[in-house]
Amino acid sequence: MYRNQYSQQQRMNQPPRVLSTKxxxxxxxxxxxxxxxxxxxxxxxxxxxxxxxxxxxxxLCELHQQHYNILLNHLSTNQQDYENQxxxxxxx
Amino acid sequence: MNNNRGSYGSYxxxxxxxxxxxxKNPSTQFEKGPEFNDRDRLNDLLATEKWLTDGFNVFVRExxxxxxxxxxxxxxxxxxxxxxxxxxxxxxxxxxxxHPEQPSHIADHYQxxxxxxxxxxxxxxSSYNQYQTGVGQHPRDY
Numbered sequence: 001m002y003r004n005q006y007s008q009q010q011r012m013n014q015p016p017r018v019l020s021t022k023x024x025x026x027x028x029x030x031x032x033x034x035x036x037x038x039x040x041x042x043x044x045x046x047x048x049x050x051x052x053x054x055x056x057x058x059x060l061c062e063l064h065q066q067h068y069n070i071l072l073n074h075l076s077t078n079q080q081d082y083e084n085q086x087x088x089x090x091x092x
Numbered sequence: 093m094n095n096n097r098g099s100y101g102s103y104x105x106x107x108x109x110x111x112x113x114x115x116k117n118p119s120t121q122f123e124k125g126p127e128f129n130d131r132d133r134l135n136d137l138l139a140t141e142k143w144l145t146d147g148f149n150v151f152v153r154e155x156x157x158x159x160x161x162x163x164x165x166x167x168x169x170x171x172x173x174x175x176x177x178x179x180x181x182x183x184x185x186x187x188x189x190x191h192p193e194q195p196s197h198i199a200d201h202y203q204x205x206x207x208x209x210x211x212x213x214x215x216x217x218s219s220y221n222q223y224q225t226g227v228g229q230h231p232r233d234y
Contacts, residue, residue, distance in 0.1 A: 020156040030164075033147055037140050044133040050120065053130045056181050060137060063174055067167045074160055 019074065031071050038064035116189035131187050134178060141175040 019027075038061050045057035123129040148168040155161040182188040 014158060015156045017157040017159055019160070022154055023156055023160055026151045026154060027160075030147065030151055030167075033144055037144060040140060041137060044137060047128075048130050048133060050122070050130045050185075052181060052185070053134050056178060057133070057137060059177070060141070060174060063170065067170070070163050070167060074163065 024075075027071055027074055031068060034064045034068040034071065038068065112191050112194075114189050114191055117184060117186035119186035122187075131182075131185070134182055134185075134187070138175065138178040138182065141171055141178060144171045145175060 041057045041061035041064065045054050045061060048054035048057060122131045145168060148164060148171055152161060152164040152168050155164055179188070183190075
């Protein structure tokens with residue numbers, strides 16, 4: 001039955017822009033990694049006496065915060081796209 | 093980040109032991125005791141970045157849709173660059189040394205492995221490949 005529905009659709013050459021359960025699991029994992037890394041770098045920066053090491057740690061903290069935001073964005077935009085039903089191949 | 097620093101100072105070409113020279117900068121002072129010092133902190137940050145590249149390498153391989161793939165690959169790439177910056181800083185501080193291989197060994201290996209090129213199955217000599225960054229399905233080059 002599912003297969004019949006499927007064959008009537010145009011064939012997809014790659015998955016649609018839908019977050020899979022696996023994507024969601026990895027995203028939430030990665031968000032935790034980035035937050036931990038940012039906090040660690042910030043904490044180290046405050047403890048460093050060497051200015052170059054301190055600067056490097058601060059840079060890393062910023063980088064991981066940026067990465068956190070990039071990843072988080074995937075959780076919010078995906079939600080909006082679902083609501084707008086922009087996926088012609090998506091079946092419930 | 094560390095790219096445009098000035099001179100790394102002169103190399104110490106210490107010949108420790110037989111025939112293996114060591115390339116390293118003079119070591120920057122740090123507390124040598126049981127307390128967690130600046131060198132330990134930098135080492136720990138490097139370990140963290142390395143660990144992150146492993147995680148994101150698996151993540152990017154498992155992603156489904158293209159936008160997520162692009163972003164995760166971007167993050168993986170930047171995390172590698174961060175690793176590299178930390179590594180370079182460790183070297184600059186004189187906390188990491190490099191041991192060059194003997195040129196004769198390298199020459200031997202070049203000889204051996206250039207000989208294996210005649211085992212290549214494909215006759216094509218084109219330098220084009222579809223996986224180059226910025227070609228075809230790979231819209232962003234980093």
